Amino acid sequence: AAYLAFATLTWLARNAEAKETRLNLALALFIQDIIGVAVSVHGQFTGVMNLVGWSTVLVYLFLALGYGYFRFVKPSAA
Numbered sequence: 001a002a003y004l005a006f007a008t009l010t011w012l013a014r015n016a017e018a019k020e021t022r023l024n025l026a027l028a029l030f031i032q033d034i035i036g037v038a039v040s041v042h043g044q045f046t047g048v049m050n051l052v053g054w055s056t057v058l059v060y061l062f063l064a065l066g067y068g069y070f071r072f073v074k075p076s077a078a
Contacts, residue, residue: 026071033064
């Protein structure tokens with residue numbers, strides 16, 4: 001449900017007039033995904049999740065890299 005909400009939020013904000021709004025949205029989602037990576041990795045190393053749990057880590061990492069790219073590396077594309 002949370003990812004459906006995030007997808008809807010980003011879809012609706014994609015054409016926001018203010019660039020600052022898009023950059024702040026990318027920053028918020030970047031922070032959320034970094035926390036997701038940390039919690040997922042912790043879960044993997046403490047044995048909470050099995051081997052398939054690494055897919056969760058990879059999804060969070062992929063999203064964090066994407067949002068980080070558009071927020072810090074290429075903010076003009078946001």
